[in-house]
Amino acid sequence: MRATASRNVHGWLLLMPAAILLIAFTHYPTVATVIDSLFSKATAIRPSRFVGVLNYQRMLDDPIFWKVLANNAWFALGTIPTSIALAILMALFVNRSIPGRSLVRMAYFTPTILPMIAVANIWLFFYTPDIGLIDQISTWFGFSGHNWLGDPTTVLPAIMVMTIWKEAGFFMIFYLASMQNIPPELEEASQLEGATRWYYFRRVMFPLLMPTTLFVLVNAVLNSFKLVDHLFVLTKGGPDNASNLLLYYIFETAFSYFETHFAAALTVVLLILLSVMALLQFFLLDKRVHYR
Amino acid sequence: MFKGIKWLRIGVMATALLMATVTAGSATDLAMYYPVAVGGPLTSVVDGIVDDFMKENPDITVKAIYAGNYNDARIKALAALKSGQPAQLSVMFSIDIYELIEQDAIVAFDDVVETDEEKAWLDSFYPTLMENGRTAGKTWGIPFQRSTIVMYYNKDAFRAAGLDPEQPPATWDELVAMGKKLTKPDGSQWGAMIPSTGYPYWMFGALAMQNGQVLMNSNGDTTYFDDPAVVGALQFWKDLGEKHRIMPKGTIEWGTLRQNFLEGKTAIMWHSTGNLTAVKDNAKFDFGVAMLPASKRRGTPTGGGNFYIFKKTNPAERKAAMRLIKFMTNPENAAEWSMKTGYMGVSPAAYETQKLKDYVKGFPYAAVARDQLQYATAELSTYQTGRVRKGLDDAIQAVLTGSKTPAAALKEAQVQADRLLKQYR
Numbered sequence: 078m079r080a081t082a083s084r085n086v087h088g089w090l091l092l093m094p095a096a097i098l099l100i101a102f103t104h105y106p107t108v109a110t111v112i113d114s115l116f117s118k119a120t121a122i123r124p125s126r127f128v129g130v131l132n133y134q135r136m137l138d139d140p141i142f143w144k145v146l147a148n149n150a151w152f153a154l155g156t157i158p159t160s161i162a163l164a165i166l167m168a169l170f171v172n173r174s175i176p177g178r179s180l181v182r183m184a185y186f187t188p189t190i191l192p193m194i195a196v197a198n199i200w201l202f203f204y205t206p207d208i209g210l211i212d213q214i215s216t217w218f219g220f221s222g223h224n225w226l227g228d229p230t231t232v233l234p235a236i237m238v239m240t241i242w243k244e245a246g247f248f249m250i251f252y253l254a255s256m257q258n259i260p261p262e263l264e265e266a267s268q269l270e271g272a273t274r275w276y277y278f279r280r281v282m283f284p285l286l287m288p289t290t291l292f293v294l295v296n297a298v299l300n301s302f303k304l305v306d307h308l309f310v311l312t313k314g315g316p317d318n319a320s321n322l323l324l325y326y327i328f329e330t331a332f333s334y335f336e337t338h339f340a341a342a343l344t345v346v347l348l349i350l351l352s353v354m355a356l357l358q359f360f361l362l363d364k365r366v367h368y369r
Numbered sequence: 370m371f372k373g374i375k376w377l378r379i380g381v382m383a384t385a386l387l388m389a390t391v392t393a394g395s396a397t398d399l400a401m402y403y404p405v406a407v408g409g410p411l412t413s414v415v416d417g418i419v420d421d422f423m424k425e426n427p428d429i430t431v432k433a434i435y436a437g438n439y440n441d442a443r444i445k446a447l448a449a450l451k452s453g454q455p456a457q458l459s460v461m462f463s464i465d466i467y468e469l470i471e472q473d474a475i476v477a478f479d480d481v482v483e484t485d486e487e488k489a490w491l492d493s494f495y496p497t498l499m500e501n502g503r504t505a506g507k508t509w510g511i512p513f514q515r516s517t518i519v520m521y522y523n524k525d526a527f528r529a530a531g532l533d534p535e536q537p538p539a540t541w542d543e544l545v546a547m548g549k550k551l552t553k554p555d556g557s558q559w560g561a562m563i564p565s566t567g568y569p570y571w572m573f574g575a576l577a578m579q580n581g582q583v584l585m586n587s588n589g590d591t592t593y594f595d596d597p598a599v600v601g602a603l604q605f606w607k608d609l610g611e612k613h614r615i616m617p618k619g620t621i622e623w624g625t626l627r628q629n630f631l632e633g634k635t636a637i638m639w640h641s642t643g644n645l646t647a648v649k650d651n652a653k654f655d656f657g658v659a660m661l662p663a664s665k666r667r668g669t670p671t672g673g674g675n676f677y678i679f680k681k682t683n684p685a686e687r688k689a690a691m692r693l694i695k696f697m698t699n700p701e702n703a704a705e706w707s708m709k710t711g712y713m714g715v716s717p718a719a720y721e722t723q724k725l726k727d728y729v730k731g732f733p734y735a736a737v738a739r740d741q742l743q744y745a746t747a748e749l750s751t752y753q754t755g756r757v758r759k760g761l762d763d764a765i766q767a768v769l770t771g772s773k774t775p776a777a778a779l780k781e782a783q784v785q786a787d788r789l790l791k792q793y794r
Contacts, residue, residue, distance in 0.1 A: 120471065120792070205625045206617060207556065208634055222556065227566070227620035229770050313566065316620045317767040332444045333755040335468065 107348065113341035125338070132342035142343070144318050145326045148233060152322060153301040155237040156244065161293055163241065164248035165286075169278075171249075172256045182253070189247040197307035200239045201226075204311075226312055229319035236311065236320055240304060248293045255289040256282070287366040291358065298354050302347065323347055397689040399431045402449070403460040404442035404674060406514075407643035407710065414709045422696045429689045439465075439674065450474060450681055457682045458690040460513050460674045463501035464750035464758075467589045470509065471752065475677045477507035481687045490695065494716045495739075500747035502675050504589060510675030511694055512715040514706070516642045517669040517738045517745055518575050520662070524655040526551055526558065526636040537637075537659040541579070541605060544637075544662045548615030551636040560615030561637040562630070563606065567623025569765040570749050570758050571670055572639060575661055576602035578668025578746055584761075589751040590793040594761060594783040595776075598665075603775040605664075607768050619770050641672060642738040645711025649732070658734035660741045667744040673712060704728075713738045753789040760785045 114132050119125035136142050171182050188196070203210045204225040212222035225235040259282060267277040283290075305325040308314060314321035314329070324347065331340035401419075405411045412435045419433045436442035439462040446459045461469070469475045482488050491508050502510030524534035530550045538544040548560025563572050574584050582598035585591060593599060610616040630638040631651055639661065648656065661669050676694045678687055696702065700718040704725035707714040714720050720729070720739060729736045751757050764778035773781075 201622070201624060202628075205622065205629070208629065208632055209625075224617060224619045226622060227617075227770070229772065310624075316566075316770045317763045317772065319770075329755075329759075333440065333759075334753070335472065335755070 110341045157297040160241045160244045163245040167249040168252035186246045188243045193306040197310035232315045232320045400456040402436040402446045463675045467752045514712045515673040519642045522637045541664045559635045562635040563639045564623040565620040570761045574670035579664040581665040592786040594779045670748040752793045757786045
C-alpha cells in the first residue's frame with residue numbers, strides 16, 4: 078500500500094513540469110479567455126463589468142467578422158488541398174533517384190526555412206505592379222501589369238499562392254520520409270500484375286500514406302488559421318478587409334483598438350472552430366488510416 | 370589588541386561599501402521605446418544622441434530600445450507598462466494621445482514642469498506641431514520626429530514632358546493637367562502616385578483640408594467625414610485614377626512607393642518629408658520637393674511621433690525623463706536629427722542654428738515642410754482612434770477599388786464614428 082502511494086506521488090512529480098507548463102500556457106489562458114469574453118471593455122467613465130453574451134451578439138452583428146470568417150474559409154479551401162497535392166507531387170518527384178536529387182530536395186525545402194516576415198517583404202516586391210518580378214515576367218509574355226495586392230479580387234489568391242509556396246516544402250519532407258518506408262516490393266509486384274502507376278498510387282501508396290496525410294492535414298488546417306504574419310507586411314488586412322483573416326482581426330482588435338474583451342470573444346470562436354475541425358478530422362479519417 | 374584592529378578594519382570596509390552603494394543608487398535608469406517609420410539607418414542616429422546625453426549627464430543611464438513602427442512601439446510600451454519592466458518615457462505616434470489618456474498611461478507635462486523656464490520651454494515649439502499634443506488645456510506630448518506630407522517630383526521627367534521643372538503643380542487643376550502630360554501611354558511612367566495603403570487617412574487628411582474641411586475637432590470627440598467638402602476630396606482622389614488616368618487605379622502601396630519614384634515609375638509622389646534624406650541619397654535624377662497643391666487652399670496634416678512620459682514613474686524619473694526630452698529636442702539636436710532624416714526641426718530655434726541654416730541654404734527642400742506648417746493641421750486623432758481610423762481607411766480603400774461611392778462610404782464611416790464617440794461628448 079505504502080509502495081503504491083509513494084509510486085503515485087513519484088509519478089505525479091515526474092508529470093509535474095510538463096503539467097505546469099501545459100496548464101500555465103494552454104489551459105489557464107483558455108479558461109481566462111472564455112471568462113474575459115463575458116465582460117465589457119473598461120473605459121474612462123465606466124469600469125469593466127459582466128455583460129454575459131453581449132460581446133458575442135456584437136460579434137454576430139459585425140459585418141467585418143463575417144467577412145473575415147468568409148475570407149478564412151476561402152483561404153483554407155485554397156491552401157489546404159493545393160499544398161498537400163503539391164507536397165505529394167514533389168515528394169514523388171524526388172523519391173526516385175534522379176541526378177541532383179539532394180539539390181532539388183533542398184530547393185523545395187528552402188521556402189520553409191526562411192522567416193515569414195522576410196518572405197513577405199520579398200513577395201511585396203514580387204507583387205509590386207509594373208516593376209515587380211511577377212509583372213515583369215507577365216509583360217514579357219504580353220500581359221499587362223496588374224495590381225495584385227491592391228485589387229480586392231486578386232489579393233486573397235495572391236496571398237494563397239505565397240502561403241502554398243512556403244508550406245508545400247514542409248509537407249513534402251513528411252511525405253518523403255513516409256514514402257521511403259514503403260517497401261519497394263509492393264511497386265514491383267504491382268508492375269508485375271500489370272497495374273498502371275496511377276492505379277498503384279491510388280490503391281496502394283496513398284492509403285499507406287494516410288497517417289502522414291492525417292498529420293499534414295491537421296497541420297495545414299492549423300496553418301490556415303495561424304499564418305497571419307505576412308498580412309502585417311503585405312496588406313494589413315487588404316483593400317477594405319479583402320484579405321483580413323480571423324487571427325489578424327483578433328490582433329487588431331486587441332492591440333490597435335485595445336478592446337481585449339471583444340478580442341477574447343473572437344478568440345473563443347477561433348478555438349471552437351479549430352477544435353471542431355481537429356475532432357472532425359480525427360474521427361472521420363480514423364477508419365481510413367491504416368497504421369502499421 | 371589584534372581583535373580590536375580586525376573589527377575596526379571590518380567596520381571601515383563596511384562603511385565604505387555602504388557609501389559606495391548609496392552614491393551608485395542615486396543614478397536614475399531610464400528605458401525608452403522609439404519607432405522608426407521612414408527609411409534610413411536611424412537607430413544609430415538615435416543611439417548617438419542618447420550617448421551624448423549620457424556623457425553630459427553621468428547620473429542618468431538611458432536604454433533606447435528600437436520598437437519597430439508606430440503600432441509596434443505603442444504595443445510594446447503598453448505591454449511593458451503592464452509587466453514588471455515598464456519604460457519611463459517613449460516616442461509614440463502623436464495621434465495615440467487620447468488612447469493613452471484613456472488608459473491612464475501618461476502624465477501631462479504641465480504636472481512635471483516646475484520653474485518658469487521649464488514652463489516657457491513648453492511653448493518653444495511650433496504651435497501647429499503642438500496641436501496633436503495638447504488637449505483639455507494640458508500638454509501631453511512633446512514633438513520629436515515630426516513631418517508633413519510633401520510632393521516629390523522628378524525634374525528630369527518634367528523636362529522630358531515639356532514642363533518647367535521649377536514650376537511644380539500648385540493647384541488641383543494643374544496637378545491633373547501636368548499629370549496628363551507626364552503619364553506615358555505605354556504605362557512605363559505615371560503622372561502621380563498618392564499611397565492608399567499603410568496610412569490612407571493621412572493622405573486623405575491633406576486632400577480634405579485642401580478642399581476646405583478638416584477631418585475632426587480639437588476635442589477628439591467629433592468627426593466630419595460626411596461633410597460635402599470631404600466627400601468631394603475623396604471623389605477627386607478617385608478621379609485621379611479613374612477619370613484623369615494619371616494614377617494607377619485601385620490602391621497604391623505605401624511600402625513600395627519610394628522605390629517606384631526612384632525607379633522613375635511615377636513623376637510625382639506624395640510622401641512624408643521624413644523620406645527626404647533617403648530620396649536625396651538614392652535618386653539618380655534631378656528631383657524637387659514642393660508644397661502640396663491647393664484646391665480651395667493649401668493644406669496638409671502633420672505627422673510623426675511625440676515624446677510621452679508614463680504615469681508609472683516616480684518624481685526623480687520624471688525629472689530625468691524631462692531632461693532627456695529637453696536634450697533630444699534642443700535646437701542643436703533637433704537640427705542634427707532634421708538633417709539626418711528629413712523630419713522637421715521641431716522649434717523655430719532649431720532653424721536658427723548655424724548648421725541647419727547652412728544646410729537649408731545648400732538644400733532648400735529641407736525647409737519645404739517648415740514653410741508648409743502655416744497651412745498645416747493636426748493629424749486625425751480622436752478617442753477610440755484605432756476603430757475610427759480603420760472605418761475611414763476602409764471607406765477610402767472601398768472607394769478607390771470601386772466597390773462603394775464616396776458619399777455612401779463616408780456616410781458609413783461617419784455613422785460608425787458617431788456611434789463610438791457619442792459617449793465622450
